[in-house]
Amino acid sequence: MTTPLAEDWISDLAADGALPSPVSTAERIVDILRTWLSDGRIAPGSRMSEEALSRALGVSRNTLREAFRLLVRERLLVHELNRGVFVRRLTVDDVHSLYRLRRILEVSALRDGLLLPPGVNRLRTAVDEGQAAAGRQDWQAVGTANQHFHQAVAGLLEDPRINELMSQLLAELRLAFHVMHPLEDFHEPYLTDNQRVCQLVEAGDGQGAAEVLLAYLTRAEHQLADAYQALKTDPRST
């Protein structure tokens, strides 16, 4: 508080919604790596070399290893003793498991969550975001909006723990999506389902919305699992 301008950048940061909250180097590395994984910039199965990455990121091996441990518990990386860490490679069973948990969480949210302004607005925003992206034929953005939609569904429970669980779950699923980016229009058919679910929620019909979503998720699960299964019998899968 020595400079008179201190207040200014404090409020600037506060306006961003994020408090100053300096973070550890390991946490910063986690953010970077999580983004890379989220964007599909590192393929599942890739080796995360300590030497190469620590040099590329400009941190010590020790610090990088701490970041690895955090991401291992987030299930984005796997650790093989004396072999190092690798980008997690989802099995078909993993895909089914992730969808099972999604169904449980999202259906519960629609049945038991508060179908009122704070949460319902987030739903509507995500639906509009998806339709706008579809209008621009931006399928990448359609996919992102779709994730926002499902995050918003879980968000109806207004529970930070469940929000985090949901976003972790979606991050894991992205490990499967990127493997199959040949089908970029994968999310497109779900736009109308999202719209329908949102309308039912706005009408206060959580039970009806839950039924639509349940059928929707089951369909998506099989579509993804089948395509994913097909990749495994594909010569390219090392």
Added chain:
Amino acid sequence: MTTPLAEDWISDLAADGALPSPVSTAERIVDILRTWLSDGRIAPGSRMSEEALSRALGVSRNTLREAFRLLVRERLLVHELNRGVFVRRLTVDDVHSLYRLRRILEVSALRDGLLLPPGVNRLRTAVDEGQAAAGRQDWQAVGTANQHFHQAVAGLLEDPRINELMSQLLAELRLAFHVMHPLEDFHEPYLTDNQRVCQLVEAGDGQGAAEVLLAYLTRAEHQLADAYQALKTDPRST
């Protein structure tokens, strides 16, 4: 496969259910610390001094820090930048959040899980374990059996991810239970509820079991949250 006895110790280990799988030092430290926390040997809010613990455990500070990172993501420890790591102290909101997730998972398991031999047997075993412990007036063991019961309920979904989520959730809840060990007979009234749920499951009535369990969990949530709240207004809570 050089020795003719190879098959023997492979099957011996397989009989144990655990493959050889040597683990890293950090993972071993995690196991130790998790046990200590599970047993309530370190009170929530305690400082986990790097210097003291690394010396006590006979590992380097680097290795200990890796173990800390793993436990932070398991939500058993919290990391405060430049202040170190501390045993997580649950808030009353945390307790509500944990019970909300329990209700979602356990109720879903009873409604959608397979009410058949592999899973149902685990349920019955846990119920019997609890009643035997109550017969010996061993309330500690009653509590343990109760956790096994709920783990078995979630286990009806036969999903490893959900099993892990459930056991992590119960580990977190223990952080609250130990704070209130004045009420050692806390779990006792639930023995009959567990029995009732188990009977309904054995009769194939998942819906009925879910309803009993829902009421049960809601009651337990309020009882724990109230007692926990009371502790915060207590002078002892630092």
Added chain:
DNA sequence: GCATATTTGTCCGTATGTATA
């Protein structure tokens, strides 16, 4: 199957910054 190079696992020492008595 073997010898070699590479990489991980783990430890130590230390300089710097931050919090607190």
Added chain:
DNA sequence: CTATACATACGGACAAATATG
């Protein structure tokens, strides 16, 4: 305000395991 204790982060070392030719 100072002093002390502690966490942060780095770099180097070496054994052990693994990958490579």
